[in-house]
Amino acid sequence: MRQWDTRKRTRADRIARGEPFADGKLINPARLVGFLEAILRPGDRVCLEGDNQKQADLLARALADADPARVHDLHMVQSGVVLPEHLDLFDKGIAKRLDFSYSGPQSARIARMLFGGKIELGAVHTYLELFARYFVDLTPQVALIAAVSADRHGNLYTGPNTEDTPTVVEATTFGGGLVVAQVGEIVDRLPRVDIPGDQVHFVVDAKKPFYVEPLFTRDPAAMTETQILTAMMAIKGLYAPYGVRRLNHGIGFNTAAIELLLPTYGEKLGLKGKICTHWALNPHPTLIPAIEAGWVEQIHCFGSEVGMEDYLAARSDIFFTGPDGSLRSNRAFSQTAGLYACDMFIGSTLQIDLSGHSSTVTADRVAGFGGAPNMGSDARGRRHPSAPWLQAGAEADSDTPAPLRRGRKLVVQIGETFGEGNAPLFVEKLGALELAGKLDLPLAPIMVYGDDTTHIVTEEGIANLLLCRDADEREQAIRGVAGFTEVGRGRDKAMVERLRARKVIQRPEDLGIDPLDANRNMLAARSIKDLMLASGGLYRPPSRFRNW
């Protein structure tokens, strides 16, 4: 006779093994390592909550201290591999297999460990894709999560950084797994309930807040005039003609410059209310001047940003907030919003090849994807029309009758032709291909595929790939905005001029942009302090960004 409730029985067994280390649901913090050794089984699929920003740091340290003789060969399924402990698990043999999305600060070490065979790689995912697999074939058996506070029943308050937690808990607890939360404090009454207590099996009081990284703060003082020029071109050459109102921005300096130019250059062009009104976006401090000037109607956030909490709470007409007043973020919902309800994604990358494929992976860094491949892709399931989507669709395919023609999401790569350390943005062969060869991966880790990319913006011009009719035109359109990189200098000058005549390539002078306007005085804020002042003192920058 087959048993049909082995998952429930296994969970009941885990709870029974954990109870001696706890008082009710509250784990004795001094016995946390022993608790984890008791509830985990070799080979378990485990989500150790590492989000884009918040980290279950106490649980990560405790798991890394577990005895590998008792806890080994775990299969880690988590979106962010951010803390050193996340990789220590593999060095010690506690974990063996990894499915993840983003590795940010650990990108060099994760590459070394992949080369050295320390990590068995499942796949690198986009966030939404990994979340989807939580409900199909990568359901966690144990989730180790992070929240701001809990009550004695295990109800959790996640504060502004809700991020991945509801998704992780939903899959784990309803899939028969065990949920363990670290919290900053235990309270009698929570400001709001983000996760109901009957979905949480154990809680440990870390007695301090979880670790959170300010990932989205770009200091206007570090913005260059080339970035300002490129941002002006994007506003005048893309946002205005397509009338882009619903969008997502990446986290680089180029898009931060666009945010700071809206109330100045955008105002001068008469674009207020016509562009950039609705967003799927993290709370970028550089958007404060545009919000204060009345440009923005609504923003849904993937996560929060350190120092922005009071500002977000005070602007509840713009941001989604809870009964406690603070932001409610949700990565899965915001990623879905970016995929289906935004008409543009614009972001930066490290390398673009001659087909327009882009990647942030170089031969010795596996940075992962995060959300960009999801934002930066055309949603084939989309059915609602909007002006920019229809216009882009018409440019891509002028032959099909309009009622049968798909629209297109605008997927824009923006950057300077030379990046950090004078590395060229444009390359003949992506580092991602070299990496795929070395690791024998069936797929090269491409951030945004060339057939999803609609435009490339550099200080040299805008290449409109929608208007290219064959691979040759596409290659020359890309070479034509690649400036003085080897790829750029290898262009067919006559063909590039023909493409320019057809507006496949538009130079700053074609757009009527005065290079003298590419000036730091054009920025609505020129320092972090300016951003704080623009917020009326509500934005409280972390100390590392304060230099006054």
Add this chain to the structure above:
Amino acid sequence: MEKLSYDLAAPVAAAGTRPIALVGVVASGNLEVLLERGGAPDRCTIEVNTAAHGFRELWDAVTADFVARRPAGGLRIAINDGGARPDTVSLRLAQGVRLIEEPEA
């Protein structure tokens, strides 16, 4: 320091009457560009003093592109370069020819 000199055909003459214009600063990754009127209206001379050695090919490409794209005829240009990237050099040159068109402040 490396010194490079160019005497280039410049099909479009610089506009305006301002005798001299200065843009940028000498700093690491930046450059100063001094533009003066003088010489034939269809030629442009450029003197480069650069802190970064071995980039002659790039300077050849950046200066050739500049005289082809911008109204640079009749200008003598002196560049003090602190190792700026080509995109920064191009932008400064473009700013320079725009500034010399402007009436003096």
